[in-house]
Structures are given as structure tokens and as C-alpha cells.
Amino acid sequence: MKAAVTAHSKYTISDIDPRLYGSFIEHLGRAVYTGIYEPDHPTADENGMRKDVIELVKELNVPIVRYPGGNFVSAYNWEDGIGPKESRPTRLDLAWHTCESNKVGIHEFADWCTAANTEMMLAVNLGSRGLDEARNFLEYVNHSGGSEWSDKRIANGRAEPWDVKLWCLGNEMDGPWQIGHKTADEYGRLAHETAKAMRAFDSSLELVVCGSSNAHMPTYPEWEATVLDHTYNEVDYISLHMYFENRAKNTANYLARSIELDNYIGTVAGVIDYIKAKKRSSKNVYISFDEWNVWYHSKERDKATLAGANGWPHAPALLEDDYNFEDVLQVGCILNTFINRADVVKIACLAQLINVIAPIMTVPGGPAWRQTIFYPYYFASVYGRGTALKLMVDSPTYRVDDLGDVPYLDVSAVHDADKKTVTFFIVNRHGAETLDLDVSLLEFGALRVIDDQVVSHSDLNITNTADAPDNVVAKAVTGTSVVDGKLSARIAPLSYRMIRLHAYFKPVFPIHIKRYVDNTIV
CATH class of the missing domain: 3.20.20.80 (Glycosidases)
Known part of the structure; x- marks a missing residue:
């Protein structure tokens, strides 16, 4: 999906x-x-x-x-x-x-x-x-x-x-x-x-x-x-x-x-x-x-x-x-x-x-x-501090009688210009299928993933207790990437995800380092 x-x-x-x-x-x-x-x-x-x-x-x-x-x-x-x-x-x-x-x-x-x-x-x-x-x-x-x-x-x-x-x-x-x-x-x-x-x-x-x-x-x-x-x-x-x-x-x-x-x-x-x-x-x-x-x-x-x-x-x-x-x-x-x-x-x-x-x-x-x-x-x-972004979202949907078509992907994004971060908060509502998510990132400069956290569990009814406080915790995820201005991630069924991106300097032209010895380039 x-x-x-x-x-x-x-x-x-x-x-x-x-x-x-x-x-x-x-x-x-x-x-x-x-x-x-x-x-x-x-x-x-x-x-x-x-x-x-x-x-x-x-x-x-x-x-x-x-x-x-x-x-x-x-x-x-x-x-x-x-x-x-x-x-x-x-x-x-x-x-x-x-x-x-x-x-x-x-x-x-x-x-x-x-x-x-x-x-x-x-x-x-x-x-x-x-x-x-x-x-x-x-x-x-x-x-x-x-x-x-x-x-x-x-x-x-x-x-x-x-x-x-x-x-x-x-x-x-x-x-x-x-x-x-x-x-x-x-x-x-x-x-x-x-x-x-x-x-x-x-x-x-x-x-x-x-x-x-x-x-x-x-x-x-x-x-x-x-x-x-x-x-x-x-x-x-x-x-x-x-x-x-x-x-x-x-x-x-x-x-x-x-x-x-x-x-x-x-x-x-x-x-x-x-x-x-x-x-x-x-x-x-x-x-x-x-x-x-x-x-x-x-x-x-x-x-x-x-x-x-x-x-x-x-x-x-x-x-x-x-x-x-x-x-x-x-x-x-x-x-x-x-x-x-x-x-x-x-x-x-x-x-x-x-x-x-x-x-x-x-x-x-x-x-x-x-x-x-x-x-x-x-x-x-x-x-989630900064500016809320107006996202264009294209997601498969399911029907709920009193609400109409509900997207499986629920998402928001916050841009913190001072910290040069873009953070996505994501929920996959689907009970069985993974969401293959592509995000086009425009006018942010070069971005890379700096944090990717998921909260998920196979048991919807599992709770945290005084004796077992870590049954449900956030865990780091690897493998998410940004290539040519596009973020690609796989969002597991019934999971909550936070993906943070950070802008970095990416030179447009190759940098040639020159070394001088006695005023001669070597």
C-alpha cells in the first residue's frame, strides 16, 4: 500500500x-x-x-x-x-x-x-x-x-x-x-x-x-x-x-x-x-x-x-x-x-x-x-515546536459510516527554521498493511534523517504497569533515507512514527583542495 x-x-x-x-x-x-x-x-x-x-x-x-x-x-x-x-x-x-x-x-x-x-x-x-x-x-x-x-x-x-x-x-x-x-x-x-x-x-x-x-x-x-x-x-x-x-x-x-x-x-x-x-x-x-x-x-x-x-x-x-x-x-x-x-x-x-x-x-x-x-x-x-506545514496528502482510504472516507495515513509536520529541522508525526491506521511512504521535500535545502522513532506492538491491548513499565516504549528505527529531496519510509501497520530531518550544507560544486609548496601548486 x-x-x-x-x-x-x-x-x-x-x-x-x-x-x-x-x-x-x-x-x-x-x-x-x-x-x-x-x-x-x-x-x-x-x-x-x-x-x-x-x-x-x-x-x-x-x-x-x-x-x-x-x-x-x-x-x-x-x-x-x-x-x-x-x-x-x-x-x-x-x-x-x-x-x-x-x-x-x-x-x-x-x-x-x-x-x-x-x-x-x-x-x-x-x-x-x-x-x-x-x-x-x-x-x-x-x-x-x-x-x-x-x-x-x-x-x-x-x-x-x-x-x-x-x-x-x-x-x-x-x-x-x-x-x-x-x-x-x-x-x-x-x-x-x-x-x-x-x-x-x-x-x-x-x-x-x-x-x-x-x-x-x-x-x-x-x-x-x-x-x-x-x-x-x-x-x-x-x-x-x-x-x-x-x-x-x-x-x-x-x-x-x-x-x-x-x-x-x-x-x-x-x-x-x-x-x-x-x-x-x-x-x-x-x-x-x-x-x-x-x-x-x-x-x-x-x-x-x-x-x-x-x-x-x-x-x-x-x-x-x-x-x-x-x-x-x-x-x-x-x-x-x-x-x-x-x-x-x-x-x-x-x-x-x-x-x-x-x-x-x-x-x-x-x-x-x-x-x-x-x-x-x-x-x-x-x-513539535515551530511552524505547522500544510501538507498535500495522497493516501488510500477506508469508509466509516458517519465520517465518510478516512485516510489510512494520518500525518502532520513541523518546520523549525531556527533549528533547521523538519519533523513528521505519522500514524498508519491500517490493521494489516505496511504503508510505503514517499515524501517530496521542497525548498528546505539538503535534508538528512537525524532521528526515527516508532511505537508499535503486536498486542493492541498491552499496557504499561508499575511492574512492567516498558511493555510499550519508543524504539529507534534504521533504514529511512532522503535521496534527491525525497524521504522514503515504510510505516508498519497500526504504528506511531516520528521522523526528524535536519538541513545540512551540501556543496553544489566539487571542492578542490590545493596545497602550495614554495608558491607552486602540487
């Missing part, structure tokens, strides 16, 4: 915002407690944070982490997480029917972000609370001093403000499951007034308004149109969320879901353009896809966990999907979609980062390890 791609250095989609490779930590399950925070762990630092987890997060080069939710934020009092830990209240979390000790709040999370080399993306509660609490939280986090809330921050041990620029105006407010759920008009008006107040404090803030929780909501895409009609001139991004599952155990159909994701992005991009035109605005609003991942493996187990819970448990094991090799391919396709939509999707957050539907897992008191999906996320985050 053959596929062909043409890549031209001048045919581009957009520069990629590094925040496209962000992530998310919510006060849910073991994401925080025994995830990032475990004071009694052998690797714990002076703040009680697990250093083994920090090292894995640093390996992923995560640019931003959204916090503290998620559904959790819609009934969260941020003030509960400040001041002496022994004085902080324990609250019942209505979102996940658990209890929250508040041992980790904004100070602890901020210190963890510094240790993990990442930035905060904070969310305010527009469910059970509103504008006043949002502006107080902003003042506490970002004001230098001399006001009530900034002086409380200073008294709590943080002299300098954190100067967080990226703020979410609530979470999934279209969802009836949300504490404080609102109609589009109700939420749009509240978000507008909250954004206006926050901008009165700092006009340079970047604000994210809630879009649809998924593309199957009955209010989608009218929700986006109504909310943006209220907020367009006050916000910078509209959020989208989407999770993927394969309950039917149909691999071909499962791996086609990234086409649905692409359609979702395209529809909302169209709504943004419509409201921009309606407002006669010159301003652009972009998409923050701040929740996405595979999520279905743990759902039945979670029902049993909560049904059998004694009261309101603290940090029970919830949403702990054991990711298999098949999920590597899905995550690879999702990341390719974001790269190929980098003109409209500027921010994205894999949900979540530790233990809860996450690439990193921990054992309380024990090891941390990489789940299978760690690898495509790692490759995209570390090597």
Missing part, C-alpha cells in the same frame, strides 16, 4: 503556540494527593511534592497546566487553599462525591509549577460563585501589594505576585451536571461582566470563555454563538472539550474519531468567524481545547468505587484509565489534528497529567511510570 506526501517550506498553516501541548491537574481522584503531592514519599521535596513525578513532567516539557478544574472548580472556594494548612477546612466536593482536605492550594500548586518548569493556567468559579470571588482571586494572585487580598498573599509567605496571564472563566457551564449550570444567555452575560472586571485590573490578561463540553451537546453549536455574542470583545479564546472511547472494540472506527474532532474544530471556527463578522470586529478569537484524552477504560470501575465508598472518601482512585497500545495511535491522531489546526487551536490541555486519565501514574509510596500514551505526547511536545 502506497501513500505520498508533499511538503513545501513556504506552504504553512501557522506558527504553533507552545501551549498547544499543555496539560491539566484537577482536584479529582489521585491527581493531587499521592499524585503530585505525597509528603511521606521517599522522593518528596521540602514542599511535599514527589520529585520522581516532577522529573517525568519536566521530560514532557509541559508549557502550561490548567488548575484547579474541571468540574471541581464549579463549587470551589479558592480561599480554602490559603493560610496555615492546619487551619484549612475540609470540604465536601459535590462534583466527584469526595472530600477535599485543601492541603494543596494556590501556593503549593504554584511552587510545584516552578519545580516542574511549567506555567499556571487558572480557572475561576462561575458556578456556585461569581464576579466578586473571581476578581479577589485575581488580586490575590497578581497584585504586588497594598490591597487586602495581595497583603494576605504576602502574609501567607509569597511576597511577589505570580502574574498569571491565562484565566478560564468557569468550566463546562453548558453541562447540566455542572454545579451552577447556566443557560448560554445566563453564562454569557456573567462571563462578559467577569471578563470586564478582570480586564479593568489588567488589560493584558488572556481570558478563556466556556464553549461546548462536547460536540454532542443539544445546545451545540448555538451555545458558542450565544456566548460569543455576549463576550467576543472581552475574551481571547473559547474552550472545547472532547474525550474518545472504543467501547465497541472496533479499532478502525476508533482511530477515525480524530476526523470527528477536526469537524468539531472546523464548526466552532466557523461560528467564531460569524460572530466576528456580526460584530464588525478586527479582533481574532481562537480555540482553547483545554480538555482532551482517551477516557473509557475506568468508567465501570469508578461506578463501583463510588457506590461502595464509605461516606465521602478523600482522594480515592478515580478515572485511572490503564492505557493500552491502541490508545497510543489515537493520541497520535489527536495531536496531529491539533498541529494541522494550529491556525485556530492555540491552546490544548491533555486531561489529565497524573493518575487521572493520565500519561504518568504513581503508586503511593512507590514508583512513578510512563503510560503508553506518554510517548506520542512526549514526541509532539518536545519536537
